[in-house]
Amino acid sequence: xxxxxxxxxxxxxxxxxxxxxxxxxxxxxxxxxxxxxxxxxxxxxxxxxxxxxxxxxxxxxxxxxxxxxxxxxxxxxxxxxxxxxxxxxxxxxxxxxxxxxxxxxxxxxxxxxxxxxxxxxxxxxxxxxxxxxxxxxxxxxxxxxxxxxxxxxxxx
Amino acid sequence: xxxxxxxxxxxxxxxxxxxxxxxxxxxxxxxxxxxxxxxxxxxxxxxxxxxxxxxxxxxxxxxxxxxxxxxxxxxxxxxxxxxxxxxxxxxxxxxxxxxxxxxxxxxxxxxxxxxxxxxxxxxxxxxxxxxxxxxxxxxxxxxxxxxxxxxxxxxx
DNA sequence: TCTGAAACGCACTGCCC
DNA sequence: GGGCAGTGCGTTTCAGA
Numbered sequence: 001x002x003x004x005x006x007x008x009x010x011x012x013x014x015x016x017x018x019x020x021x022x023x024x025x026x027x028x029x030x031x032x033x034x035x036x037x038x039x040x041x042x043x044x045x046x047x048x049x050x051x052x053x054x055x056x057x058x059x060x061x062x063x064x065x066x067x068x069x070x071x072x073x074x075x076x077x078x079x080x081x082x083x084x085x086x087x088x089x090x091x092x093x094x095x096x097x098x099x100x101x102x103x104x105x106x107x108x109x110x111x112x113x114x115x116x117x118x119x120x121x122x123x124x125x126x127x128x129x130x131x132x133x134x135x136x137x138x139x140x141x142x143x144x145x146x147x148x149x150x151x152x153x154x155x156x
Numbered sequence: 157x158x159x160x161x162x163x164x165x166x167x168x169x170x171x172x173x174x175x176x177x178x179x180x181x182x183x184x185x186x187x188x189x190x191x192x193x194x195x196x197x198x199x200x201x202x203x204x205x206x207x208x209x210x211x212x213x214x215x216x217x218x219x220x221x222x223x224x225x226x227x228x229x230x231x232x233x234x235x236x237x238x239x240x241x242x243x244x245x246x247x248x249x250x251x252x253x254x255x256x257x258x259x260x261x262x263x264x265x266x267x268x269x270x271x272x273x274x275x276x277x278x279x280x281x282x283x284x285x286x287x288x289x290x291x292x293x294x295x296x297x298x299x300x301x302x303x304x305x306x307x308x309x310x311x312x
Numbered sequence: 313t314c315t316g317a318a319a320c321g322c323a324c325t326g327c328c329c
Numbered sequence: 330g331g332g333c334a335g336t337g338c339g340t341t342t343c344a345g346a
Contacts, residue, residue: 018214022178036332054215057308058174064208065312089304096311101304148245148257152213152308155252156221192315
Protein backbone atom coordinates (compact mmCIF):
# COMPACT_ATOMS: atom_id res chain seq x y z
CA UNK A 1 0.00 0.00 0.00
CA UNK A 2 1.24 3.45 -0.92
CA UNK A 3 1.62 6.36 1.42
CA UNK A 4 -0.89 8.91 0.23
CA UNK A 5 0.90 11.71 2.03
CA UNK A 6 4.24 11.00 0.40
CA UNK A 7 5.90 13.87 -1.41
CA UNK A 8 6.41 13.83 -5.12
CA UNK A 9 9.31 15.43 -6.94
CA UNK A 10 7.44 18.73 -7.30
CA UNK A 11 6.94 19.04 -3.55
CA UNK A 12 10.57 18.25 -2.94
CA UNK A 13 11.68 20.79 -5.52
CA UNK A 14 9.58 23.45 -3.80
CA UNK A 15 11.10 22.60 -0.41
CA UNK A 16 14.60 22.73 -1.82
CA UNK A 17 13.97 26.23 -3.11
CA UNK A 18 12.37 27.53 0.09
CA UNK A 19 15.04 26.19 2.43
CA UNK A 20 17.58 28.22 0.47
CA UNK A 21 15.48 31.34 -0.07
CA UNK A 22 12.16 31.80 1.65
CA UNK A 23 11.53 35.08 -0.16
CA UNK A 24 11.14 33.48 -3.56
CA UNK A 25 7.63 34.30 -4.71
CA UNK A 26 5.14 31.65 -5.64
CA UNK A 27 5.27 33.11 -9.11
CA UNK A 28 9.03 32.65 -9.41
CA UNK A 29 8.91 29.08 -8.15
CA UNK A 30 6.03 28.31 -10.49
CA UNK A 31 7.85 29.51 -13.57
CA UNK A 32 10.98 27.64 -12.48
CA UNK A 33 8.92 24.43 -12.31
CA UNK A 34 6.92 25.17 -15.45
CA UNK A 35 3.68 25.30 -13.49
CA UNK A 36 1.08 27.96 -12.91
CA UNK A 37 0.80 29.77 -9.60
CA UNK A 38 -2.16 27.89 -8.12
CA UNK A 39 -0.72 24.40 -7.81
CA UNK A 40 2.49 25.76 -6.31
CA UNK A 41 0.54 27.88 -3.88
CA UNK A 42 -1.62 24.92 -2.83
CA UNK A 43 1.38 22.66 -2.40
CA UNK A 44 3.21 25.15 -0.21
CA UNK A 45 0.16 25.55 1.99
CA UNK A 46 -0.11 21.80 2.35
CA UNK A 47 3.60 21.46 3.18
CA UNK A 48 3.16 24.06 5.90
CA UNK A 49 0.06 22.42 7.34
CA UNK A 50 1.58 18.95 7.31
CA UNK A 51 4.64 20.25 9.13
CA UNK A 52 7.24 19.73 6.44
CA UNK A 53 7.88 23.46 6.70
CA UNK A 54 8.26 24.25 10.38
CA UNK A 55 8.84 27.98 10.13
CA UNK A 56 10.38 30.83 8.22
CA UNK A 57 13.26 32.76 9.75
CA UNK A 58 15.75 35.49 8.96
CA UNK A 59 19.42 34.50 9.32
CA UNK A 60 21.41 37.28 10.95
CA UNK A 61 25.13 38.08 10.87
CA UNK A 62 26.69 37.22 14.22
CA UNK A 63 29.85 39.18 13.53
CA UNK A 64 27.99 42.40 12.72
CA UNK A 65 25.82 41.86 15.78
CA UNK A 66 28.94 41.53 17.91
CA UNK A 67 28.57 37.95 19.01
CA UNK A 68 31.94 36.57 17.87
CA UNK A 69 32.48 33.82 20.45
CA UNK A 70 31.11 30.37 19.63
CA UNK A 71 31.95 27.26 21.62
CA UNK A 72 30.98 23.64 21.83
CA UNK A 73 30.58 22.46 25.38
CA UNK A 74 30.46 18.81 26.32
CA UNK A 75 28.44 18.16 29.45
CA UNK A 76 28.06 15.03 31.54
CA UNK A 77 25.59 14.41 34.32
CA UNK A 78 26.67 13.03 37.66
CA UNK A 79 23.76 10.60 37.90
CA UNK A 80 21.54 9.51 35.05
CA UNK A 81 18.16 9.70 36.72
CA UNK A 82 15.25 10.44 34.43
CA UNK A 83 14.24 13.38 36.63
CA UNK A 84 17.67 15.01 36.50
CA UNK A 85 17.90 14.69 32.77
CA UNK A 86 14.46 16.14 32.22
CA UNK A 87 15.34 19.01 34.52
CA UNK A 88 18.54 19.68 32.58
CA UNK A 89 16.70 19.73 29.28
CA UNK A 90 14.15 22.16 30.64
CA UNK A 91 16.78 24.52 32.04
CA UNK A 92 18.81 24.50 28.81
CA UNK A 93 15.78 25.68 26.83
CA UNK A 94 15.75 28.86 28.90
CA UNK A 95 19.33 29.90 28.18
CA UNK A 96 19.28 32.04 25.08
CA UNK A 97 23.04 31.70 24.61
CA UNK A 98 22.47 28.03 23.75
CA UNK A 99 21.84 27.60 20.04
CA UNK A 100 21.94 23.82 20.03
CA UNK A 101 21.75 21.06 22.57
CA UNK A 102 21.92 17.41 21.66
CA UNK A 103 21.68 14.34 23.85
CA UNK A 104 24.55 12.22 22.63
CA UNK A 105 25.50 8.58 22.50
CA UNK A 106 28.94 7.83 23.92
CA UNK A 107 31.06 9.10 26.77
CA UNK A 108 29.52 12.52 27.05
CA UNK A 109 25.82 13.09 27.73
CA UNK A 110 25.16 16.42 26.02
CA UNK A 111 26.80 18.59 23.41
CA UNK A 112 25.94 22.30 23.51
CA UNK A 113 26.67 25.00 20.98
CA UNK A 114 26.91 28.37 22.64
CA UNK A 115 27.20 31.86 21.22
CA UNK A 116 28.13 34.92 23.28
CA UNK A 117 29.61 38.38 22.93
CA UNK A 118 32.84 37.90 24.89
CA UNK A 119 34.97 35.56 26.91
CA UNK A 120 33.68 37.26 30.01
CA UNK A 121 30.11 36.51 28.97
CA UNK A 122 31.09 32.90 28.37
CA UNK A 123 32.62 32.67 31.81
CA UNK A 124 29.42 34.08 33.24
CA UNK A 125 27.37 31.53 31.36
CA UNK A 126 29.39 28.54 32.56
CA UNK A 127 29.78 29.77 36.10
CA UNK A 128 26.38 31.25 36.82
CA UNK A 129 24.02 29.40 34.55
CA UNK A 130 25.33 26.03 33.39
CA UNK A 131 27.07 25.07 36.63
CA UNK A 132 24.03 25.95 38.67
CA UNK A 133 21.94 23.22 37.08
CA UNK A 134 21.34 20.38 39.49
CA UNK A 135 23.44 17.25 39.05
CA UNK A 136 25.81 18.69 36.46
CA UNK A 137 29.07 16.74 36.37
CA UNK A 138 32.00 17.55 34.10
CA UNK A 139 31.81 20.22 31.40
CA UNK A 140 34.46 20.70 28.76
CA UNK A 141 34.52 23.64 26.33
CA UNK A 142 36.24 23.94 22.97
CA UNK A 143 36.29 27.21 21.06
CA UNK A 144 35.44 27.77 17.45
CA UNK A 145 38.32 29.46 15.63
CA UNK A 146 36.44 29.82 12.38
CA UNK A 147 33.11 28.78 10.98
CA UNK A 148 33.85 27.04 7.70
CA UNK A 149 30.31 26.08 6.77
CA UNK A 150 26.85 26.46 8.19
CA UNK A 151 23.50 25.76 6.67
CA UNK A 152 20.04 24.94 7.90
CA UNK A 153 19.30 23.22 4.60
CA UNK A 154 18.69 19.49 4.53
CA UNK A 155 20.16 17.30 1.83
CA UNK A 156 17.29 15.19 0.55
CA UNK B 157 33.45 59.39 17.70
CA UNK B 158 30.21 57.51 17.32
CA UNK B 159 29.51 54.78 14.84
CA UNK B 160 26.90 56.18 12.50
CA UNK B 161 25.92 52.72 11.33
CA UNK B 162 25.20 51.46 14.84
CA UNK B 163 21.79 49.94 15.41
CA UNK B 164 19.28 51.56 17.71
CA UNK B 165 16.76 49.68 19.80
CA UNK B 166 14.16 49.81 17.02
CA UNK B 167 16.48 48.07 14.57
CA UNK B 168 17.31 45.44 17.14
CA UNK B 169 13.65 44.86 17.92
CA UNK B 170 12.94 44.34 14.23
CA UNK B 171 15.78 41.84 13.92
CA UNK B 172 14.58 39.94 16.97
CA UNK B 173 11.16 39.56 15.41
CA UNK B 174 12.41 38.50 11.98
CA UNK B 175 14.86 35.90 13.26
CA UNK B 176 11.93 34.17 14.95
CA UNK B 177 9.36 34.65 12.20
CA UNK B 178 10.31 36.00 8.81
CA UNK B 179 6.68 35.97 7.65
CA UNK B 180 5.59 38.74 10.02
CA UNK B 181 4.32 41.53 7.84
CA UNK B 182 5.77 45.02 7.97
CA UNK B 183 2.36 46.11 9.16
CA UNK B 184 2.37 43.71 12.12
CA UNK B 185 5.87 44.69 13.18
CA UNK B 186 4.99 48.36 12.84
CA UNK B 187 1.97 48.13 15.11
CA UNK B 188 3.97 46.09 17.61
CA UNK B 189 6.54 48.90 17.74
CA UNK B 190 3.96 51.70 17.61
CA UNK B 191 5.29 52.98 14.33
CA UNK B 192 3.80 53.39 10.89
CA UNK B 193 4.68 51.07 8.06
CA UNK B 194 7.19 53.23 6.18
CA UNK B 195 9.97 53.55 8.77
CA UNK B 196 9.83 49.83 9.52
CA UNK B 197 9.98 49.06 5.81
CA UNK B 198 12.95 51.38 5.31
CA UNK B 199 14.80 49.95 8.31
CA UNK B 200 14.36 46.38 7.14
CA UNK B 201 15.68 47.30 3.72
CA UNK B 202 18.70 48.94 5.28
CA UNK B 203 19.34 45.94 7.53
CA UNK B 204 19.28 43.69 4.47
CA UNK B 205 21.59 45.94 2.46
CA UNK B 206 24.08 46.35 5.30
CA UNK B 207 24.22 42.60 5.77
CA UNK B 208 22.67 42.33 9.22
CA UNK B 209 20.07 40.10 7.59
CA UNK B 210 21.96 37.57 5.51
CA UNK B 211 19.01 35.66 4.11
CA UNK B 212 15.55 34.29 4.67
CA UNK B 213 15.05 30.54 4.83
CA UNK B 214 12.38 27.94 5.49
CA UNK B 215 13.19 25.49 8.29
CA UNK B 216 12.17 21.96 7.32
CA UNK B 217 11.37 18.92 9.44
CA UNK B 218 14.19 16.41 9.19
CA UNK B 219 12.14 13.58 10.64
CA UNK B 220 9.32 13.97 8.12
CA UNK B 221 11.88 14.23 5.35
CA UNK B 222 13.41 10.96 6.52
CA UNK B 223 16.81 12.23 7.56
CA UNK B 224 16.89 10.93 11.14
CA UNK B 225 20.63 10.38 11.60
CA UNK B 226 22.67 13.29 12.91
CA UNK B 227 26.25 12.98 14.06
CA UNK B 228 29.11 15.15 15.18
CA UNK B 229 32.38 14.10 13.68
CA UNK B 230 35.73 15.25 15.01
CA UNK B 231 38.40 15.39 12.36
CA UNK B 232 42.14 15.92 12.64
CA UNK B 233 44.58 16.56 9.86
CA UNK B 234 47.81 14.61 9.59
CA UNK B 235 49.89 17.66 8.75
CA UNK B 236 48.90 21.24 9.29
CA UNK B 237 50.03 22.79 6.04
CA UNK B 238 48.09 25.80 4.88
CA UNK B 239 47.45 24.15 1.54
CA UNK B 240 46.00 20.98 3.06
CA UNK B 241 43.70 22.92 5.34
CA UNK B 242 42.43 25.11 2.52
CA UNK B 243 41.83 22.03 0.45
CA UNK B 244 39.88 20.39 3.26
CA UNK B 245 37.68 23.46 3.71
CA UNK B 246 36.94 23.58 0.00
CA UNK B 247 36.03 19.90 -0.16
CA UNK B 248 33.76 20.09 2.88
CA UNK B 249 31.70 22.85 1.28
CA UNK B 250 30.75 20.42 -1.49
CA UNK B 251 29.35 17.71 0.76
CA UNK B 252 25.68 18.46 1.23
CA UNK B 253 25.45 16.07 4.18
CA UNK B 254 27.59 18.52 6.16
CA UNK B 255 25.42 21.11 7.90
CA UNK B 256 28.18 22.67 9.96
CA UNK B 257 31.95 22.66 9.93
CA UNK B 258 34.02 24.59 12.43
CA UNK B 259 37.77 24.95 12.71
CA UNK B 260 38.35 24.38 16.40
CA UNK B 261 40.91 25.29 19.00
CA UNK B 262 42.25 22.35 21.00
CA UNK B 263 43.15 18.74 20.25
CA UNK B 264 40.89 18.28 17.28
CA UNK B 265 41.11 20.40 14.14
CA UNK B 266 37.53 20.35 12.85
CA UNK B 267 34.09 19.57 14.17
CA UNK B 268 31.48 18.56 11.62
CA UNK B 269 27.76 18.18 12.02
CA UNK B 270 26.38 15.69 9.55
CA UNK B 271 22.83 14.71 8.67
CA UNK B 272 21.94 11.64 6.62
CA UNK B 273 19.08 9.23 6.00
CA UNK B 274 20.59 6.05 7.38
CA UNK B 275 23.58 4.41 9.00
CA UNK B 276 24.48 3.04 5.62
CA UNK B 277 24.50 6.53 4.15
CA UNK B 278 26.71 7.67 7.01
CA UNK B 279 29.12 4.86 6.38
CA UNK B 280 29.21 5.85 2.72
CA UNK B 281 29.92 9.44 3.66
CA UNK B 282 32.83 8.61 5.96
CA UNK B 283 34.27 5.95 3.75
CA UNK B 284 33.86 7.44 0.29
CA UNK B 285 33.79 11.16 0.86
CA UNK B 286 35.41 12.25 4.11
CA UNK B 287 38.23 9.69 4.09
CA UNK B 288 39.10 10.48 0.52
CA UNK B 289 40.14 14.02 1.35
CA UNK B 290 43.90 14.42 1.17
CA UNK B 291 45.80 14.45 4.46
CA UNK B 292 42.87 13.43 6.67
CA UNK B 293 44.09 11.90 9.93
CA UNK B 294 41.81 10.60 12.66
CA UNK B 295 38.04 10.99 12.54
CA UNK B 296 35.77 10.21 15.45
CA UNK B 297 31.97 10.18 15.24
CA UNK B 298 29.41 10.54 17.99
CA UNK B 299 25.71 10.10 17.31
CA UNK B 300 22.89 12.38 18.32
CA UNK B 301 20.29 10.48 20.33
CA UNK B 302 17.91 13.39 20.58
CA UNK B 303 17.89 17.02 19.61
CA UNK B 304 16.94 18.94 22.73
CA UNK B 305 17.18 22.45 21.35
CA UNK B 306 18.01 24.07 18.08
CA UNK B 307 17.67 27.65 16.97
CA UNK B 308 19.26 29.91 14.42
CA UNK B 309 18.34 32.92 16.55
CA UNK B 310 21.07 35.02 18.10
CA UNK B 311 20.80 36.28 21.65
CA UNK B 312 21.62 39.98 21.46
C1' DT C 313 13.11 60.17 10.70
C1' DC C 314 8.43 59.78 10.95
C1' DT C 315 3.24 59.99 8.95
C1' DG C 316 -0.04 59.27 5.50
C1' DA C 317 -1.61 58.19 0.97
C1' DA C 318 -1.28 56.35 -3.58
C1' DA C 319 0.31 52.62 -7.00
C1' DC C 320 1.71 48.24 -7.85
C1' DG C 321 2.21 43.33 -7.64
C1' DC C 322 1.60 39.24 -5.32
C1' DA C 323 -1.16 36.20 -2.31
C1' DC C 324 -5.26 34.01 -2.08
C1' DT C 325 -10.03 32.41 -3.62
C1' DG C 326 -13.31 30.27 -6.60
C1' DC C 327 -14.41 28.17 -10.77
C1' DC C 328 -13.28 25.49 -14.65
C1' DC C 329 -10.74 21.78 -17.09
C1' DG D 330 -4.12 17.87 -10.01
C1' DG D 331 -3.47 22.00 -12.86
C1' DG D 332 -4.97 26.55 -15.38
C1' DC D 333 -7.33 31.04 -15.29
C1' DA D 334 -9.52 35.27 -13.67
C1' DG D 335 -10.77 38.39 -9.89
C1' DT D 336 -10.19 40.54 -5.32
C1' DG D 337 -7.87 42.02 -1.20
C1' DC D 338 -3.72 42.94 1.03
C1' DG D 339 1.11 43.76 1.64
C1' DT D 340 4.95 45.87 -0.42
C1' DT D 341 6.97 49.76 -2.28
C1' DT D 342 7.27 54.59 -3.40
C1' DC D 343 6.70 59.41 -2.56
C1' DA D 344 5.09 64.05 -0.67
C1' DG D 345 5.00 66.43 3.40
C1' DA D 346 6.24 67.55 8.29
